[in-house]
Amino acid sequence: MLNQPLVSVMLAVYNTQFELVERAINSVLKQNLKDFELIIMDDGSDKSYQLELSNFCSSLPSSVTYIYHSNCGQAESINKGILKSKGKFITIIDADDEFKYNHLSSCLEQMEYVDLIASNAHMVVDNESDYYIPDRVDKSKVIHVDDCILFATLFGKREVFNNYRFYNMYGADANFYERVAEKYKVKKVDLRTYIYYRNIPNSTCAKLKNSLLQAQAN
Numbered sequence: 001m002l003n004q005p006l007v008s009v010m011l012a013v014y015n016t017q018f019e020l021v022e023r024a025i026n027s028v029l030k031q032n033l034k035d036f037e038l039i040i041m042d043d044g045s046d047k048s049y050q051l052e053l054s055n056f057c058s059s060l061p062s063s064v065t066y067i068y069h070s071n072c073g074q075a076e077s078i079n080k081g082i083l084k085s086k087g088k089f090i091t092i093i094d095a096d097d098e099f100k101y102n103h104l105s106s107c108l109e110q111m112e113y114v115d116l117i118a119s120n121a122h123m124v125v126d127n128e129s130d131y132y133i134p135d136r137v138d139k140s141k142v143i144h145v146d147d148c149i150l151f152a153t154l155f156g157k158r159e160v161f162n163n164y165r166f167y168n169m170y171g172a173d174a175n176f177y178e179r180v181a182e183k184y185k186v187k188k189v190d191l192r193t194y195i196y197y198r199n200i201p202n203s204t205c206a207k208l209k210n211s212l213l214q215a216q217a218n
Contacts, residue, residue, distance in 0.1 A: 004088060005037040006035040007091060007104050008082075009028050010081040010090065010091070011094075012041045013043060013053065018052060020095060025040070027103075039064075041081045042069070067084060082162075085158075092154060097195055099193065099194060099195065100122070107119070107155040116160050117187050119155075125198045126199040148173075154176070156180075164176060
């Protein structure tokens with residue numbers, strides 16, 4: 001594969017607050033490992049937002065690719081991005097999170113004996129409850145984020161992502177990890193080089209958690 005980057009980073013966006021997306025993008029561009037490509041999938045954002053994001057991306061280095069497609073959900077959007085990617089390794093960043101400067105290099109250091117890793121994250125919270133999310137098996141319960149597989153901390157060999165797809169479902173990350181583990185070597189590590197903002201009230205997990213709590217109260 002000509003001009004194959006070492007790592008492909010997938011970022012799916014859907015009308016996310018622009019300042020947060022810009023922060024996420026800049027955190028990738030500032031990595032101490034420079035051999036990467038960043039693929040930004042605009043998952044059917046509003047026309048004005050699409051224009052703002054595409055204009056911003058046009059000013060970025062050639063290692064950044066902007067792709068627009070009709071809305072299909074984060075999981076399928078990531079799948080589409082992977083098909084366009086070229087890296088030997090693949091990972092993800094959520095549009096409202098960011099990498100610490102050494103995230104990609106730290107993940108690569110873990111890959112000598114495994115095919116896919118997930119890691120714990122450095123969490124930004126407002127209160128204790130932000131550390132907990134609905135259990136994907138029993139959504140009437142909550143579990144600590146450290147006990148979960150976090151979608152955007154997945155980092156693995158291209159072969160893994162070529163052979164397995166993400167499904168549009170709650171817990172798509174854990175589902176993917178468990179299916180991969182049936183064939184490949186996987187490992188959960190404690191890097192905490194991924195910054196996970198748990199204090200964003202309109203995030204998917206926050207909305208689901210609030211709806212579940214409200215249902216229980218009624």
